Amino acid sequence: MKNFFVFFLLIGVFYSSIAQEEVKVPFSVAISAHINKYNQRIDEAYEDNDMERATFLFDSLVDNHLKGTYMDNFQVNQLKGESLSLNSFEKPIYLVTYAAWCVPGIGEIPAFNDLVERFHDQIDFVVLFWDTEENLKSKADDYSEFAHLVYVDEKSNQNSYIINKLKHALGFPMTYFMDPDKKILDIRKVITHHSSESLSNSYNIHFNSLSKGVSLLIADLDTRPPEEKDAEMVTEDLSKPTGPRDDRTEEERRIDEEYEKYRREKDSLKKLRDN
Template sequence: MFFLMALYYISYRNLFMMKKFLVLGILSLYFSSSFAQEERKIPFSVAISAHITKYNQRIDAAYQDQDLERAQFLFDSLVTNHLSGTYMDDFSVYPLKGDPISLEEYEKPVFLITYASWCVPGIGEIPALNDLVDKFHDQIDFVVLFWDNKESLKEKAKEYTENIQLVHIDEKTNQDSYIINKLKHALGFPMMYFMDNNKKILDIRKIVTHHSSETLSNSYNIHFNSLSKGVSLLIADLDLNSEISPEANAEENEDQRTDEERDIDEEYERYKREKDSLNGKKRDNR
């Protein structure tokens, strides 16, 4: 009789230990998988540094062959495969009035255009941009960054609507020289960067160009169509992120576990209670 009881105790203990290791193994796999799925926030400066040398070699060859179609393909490939999904490094810009502004301070999605006073925009470019900004500035932060000094920016300010945030950076004096160098020189300018409110880059596009003899009407339409694609991208991303309703959040908070997951959780709770009980007995026997 004693032998049977001992055998039963040993079998029960072995079964308990097997369940214990099974539960711990499943939990370990679950947490390992959860951490593995966390997004790696790769800075834009790191990504561009890793790929810009090879990109420059290929695009220089394309321009030497006067193959503009391949040059555009190389640019699109660089953006799509290596830059989209990275996060813009934080840096400071300088408005005409007030203190410097950190990029992180912009709370809305950002439509960033990099420019310089010596760049000559198409005749309809700024009017098209002004119209889009006046319509969507409540949802998007429109920032036009001039690689210039304050005086040069003053001369340009009167051309833009007051809803555009005009800022400048003097590369010689800016403290964020590393990212500024990459942002200004790696891809050139004028350039458009589209970022969500977390500064994740959704896309990067060149400002469209056309012949200087283009009429105001045609130039306006060309630029309006191009700029509006960037606005649509940011609005679509904004809408996508706001689709989760309070009802959906409430449903997520409900018990969504399967029966198998619930059994595992209950088994783990039993294991914790038995372990705590054994530890308590050990303390009492001391």
């Protein structure tokens, strides 16, 4: 009788440990399961010129089905050196997908470069061009030397299944935020604005948007066990960009203040939990 009791106890412990173990769902599996329904509904929203609904649908797809999945490993090409895999990046990843024919806002790349210069020790900033080597070469000088510029030429790429999901399912330009284990923390569309915006306004718009992604990655690093973090990592104040910020509108200033309030409240709650 005693032996039976021990046996069932061990079985219970075994299945309990399995239940507690995280199931790592690949990004490609999750998006394949839900993208058709999403595309059908968002097409209807665009036909009705309902941009708010389209945005809601995209956010719903990301929040309910894609966050928490794990990015599939795939090969990318460098301008210099051999090809490398996504898994070769060991830091949190700020991945931007682009193509040479995309026209960024005038302040987008300067804002991106400023963040790269300040945080490349903590984050791997990867700009992935769905393009040829020659087309990437024409854009390389625009980016910081600390950004990882890579490309995928579909004609020669062997990872077509994940390329199809990354490029064709969600489109581009798009940003993916991943922790060091390639767990997706968020996916966001690259913000756009009217081409008539001044350099200063464009810079401010993009810095505010891009810096929130950096904050997300830094915040995730702060929640990791001490042994997983670099002791020399220092979190900077993202509310102070190095570029021009003298001509913010009242609306932009209000948004900045709300975001700073949110960050302070979040930091306070974290300190309370830690204590």
